[in-house]
Amino acid sequence: MLLKRIEAKTLQQALERVRVECGDDALVVETRSTRTGYLVVAARAQSAPPRRDQTGGRSFLSRWTKGFAALADKATDFGLTDDVLRAIERALLGTRVELTRPGDPAVPGLAAKVLAGLIRSEPRLEDQDDPTFRTLAVVGPTGVGKTTTLAKLAGRARARGERVAIITLDTYRVAAVEQLRAFAELMDAPFTVAFTPMDLRRAMQEYAGYDRIFVDTTGRSPRDHEALPLLEGNLKAGGCATLLCLAAGTRARDCRLILDAYEPLGIDAVCLTKWDETVAPGESLGTLVERGLPLSHVCIGQEVPDDIVPADPLQLANAAFDLEPAEAAR
Ligand SMILES: Nc1nc2c(ncn2[C@@H]2O[C@H](COP(=O)(O)OP(=O)(O)OP(=O)(O)O)[C@@H](O)[C@H]2O)c(=O)[nH]1
Ligand SMILES: [Mg+2]
Known part of the structure; x- marks a missing residue:
């Protein structure tokens, strides 16, 4: 052999x-x-x-x-x-x-x-000593929980004692700015609305002394072939790492469509959101395995900042096979 x-x-x-x-x-x-x-x-x-x-x-x-x-x-x-x-x-x-x-x-x-x-995990999003994810843009299709996830991550960073700033590029939806401004105020974090790539760069410079800068973006359908390249240009101009939010209940074929559409942005990590709303999260999880994409977090509810957990591959695998702790330990 x-x-x-x-x-x-x-x-x-x-x-x-x-x-x-x-x-x-x-x-x-x-x-x-x-x-x-x-x-x-x-x-x-x-x-x-x-x-x-x-x-x-x-x-x-x-x-x-x-x-x-x-x-x-x-x-x-x-x-x-x-x-x-x-x-x-x-x-x-x-x-x-x-x-x-x-x-x-x-x-x-x-x-x-x-x-x-x-299952590849990506723990560096929460590592204070690693600069890879210091400036993090949260991207993804509409309504998957990007703004909520950003607020959860920012809340966790604040709880670790990091200085956090928040920028939004989402000026598309009327209530979006106010939604995030409210989160920022609750966290006592400075907040900037960026209308242009120039605004984004300026805000980045202004927040140069902060430990972590979160950037919210407008939800875009994977079929929106005009808006996605614009978003790509904005994020590259800002030098942001990219976290893709993907609803855990998304079917495998749709996940592949989304991953293909967002690939040009450079997906540095994925967060599976709304895990609590599906009985079959394995389709999205399996797609990440197929593509070799790292999973940073799983979101398990609407509560900010509590309903988010860092991805634990063994725990996810035990859940996939529905194993009791005793079975898993054998
Ligand atoms: N059950 C559940 N609901 C969630 C989760 N994450 C977000 N939500 C809810 O999903 C809805 C949309 O959340 P947003 O954070 O506004 O989603 P978004 O991706 O920013 O939406 P757009 O900016 O409009 O594209 C809200 O009602 C959130 O409370 C989750 O993990 N579980
Ligand atoms: Mg949003």
């Missing part, structure tokens, strides 16, 4: 290369995210086709090996896409767990660990 290391920017690309370079029967031994993308170690059978035990006893009628099927059903209910589940199953096939029949108590915990390894 030959082992091959394959690195690619996204999990999808890595698995595609595994298929091309190692064949359809390749076993994925290890899958993990790296700073630049994904590393997959695949094992290629040298001669004969894989034995029955190497395929986990998959029958022609089942999409999954018998030892993985129940977990896959739970994760499908949660919304995880088949591509992601297939990558997890392949990774498990390269380990010592028993997949030819149900009941190996080690399978659920290990499956969750594999998934956790695939």
